[in-house]
Each structure stands twice: as C-alpha cells, then as structure tokens.
Amino acid sequence: MKFLVVLFTLFAFSSALKCHKTDNGTVASSDCPADDTKCSGPVFVEYTGIKNATVVYNCGECTANQTANETCVECASDDCNAIVAGEDFMCDAYEFKIDAFVKSETQETCKRLEATAANCKLPGAKATAADSFSSSCGVCTQATLDDGTCKNGSVAAVFRTVLALFVLFNLL
Secondary structure, eight states: OHHHHHHHHHHHHHOOOEEEEEETTEEEEEEOOTTOOOEEEEOEETBTEESOTTOOOEESOOOHHHHHTTOEEEEOSTTTTOOOBOOOEEEEEEEEETTEEEEEEEEEEEBOBTTSOOOBEEEOTTOOGGGOOOOOBSOOOHHHHHTTSEEEOOHHHHHHHHHHHHHHHHHO
C-alpha cells in the first residue's frame, strides 16, 4: 500500500501540464508551473491564418481583452494549444468591374490547418458588387450557394487548367 501512495505522489508531482509557449519568437512545448491548468494561444481562422499575430502561445488563461476580441483560445490538455498548419495554397482572385466579377491577374495566398482540404471558391452567376466577394479561399456557405452568389471550385481544377495550357503551348 505504501508503494502505491509513493507511486501516486511521484506521478502527481511529475505530471505538470505541457503547453506550447512563445519564447523570443520561437514556439516550443514546455512544462508549465504546477498551478497552471490551462494552455492558451492564438485563434487560427481557416483559409485566413492566425487572427492576431501579437497573441502568444502560453501556459495559463487568455487575457480578458484577448477573450473579448476572440483572438485567443484556451484548452486544458498537454500541448493542446499547438496549431498544426498545412501547406499554404493559392486561389485565383476576383474583382468587380462594371457589372460583373472578373478573374484578377493576381492570386491570393490561403492558409489552412493540416487536416483541412485546400478549397477555392468563385463568384456565382448572381454575385454583384454588393455581395462583397472578398476572398476566394475556402468554401461557400450553404446560403451563398443557394442564392447563386458563390460557387465552389477547387485547387485541382486550377491545376488542371494550368497543366492543359502548359501541354497545349508545348505542342505548338
């Protein structure tokens, strides 16, 4: 019985929470003080990236200001505040000219988590300048699909188009 009490005591003192922490611009997993029961870190918005780059990874709770601005998130398990970003990808950008959206000559960089698919969207047939189609990164909401102001595309479709043009110009 004494053995179990000693083993439990050793385990209790050696199981400090581990959180990702920012130290001089570097983020790494670290042991937290014993009284910290939460990890905190920046909010990652799919297809946009970190909502506020000034929010650091830390042991402990978010500040009241960060919570109010929804720029920080809290969790309570080892290294739960780690953000595993996926590879950035590109989507065609669109701009409204005269009375319709047209593909811009530029592309926009899209940010995602590792487990998130790379998706692009395009203005739908009923999109107008008032629809404020501001980003082609991500997927359309069901409401914008239903009202015809947005339509889902894909990175693969963009790649196939570029590949087809490449093949065509190499054959000429």
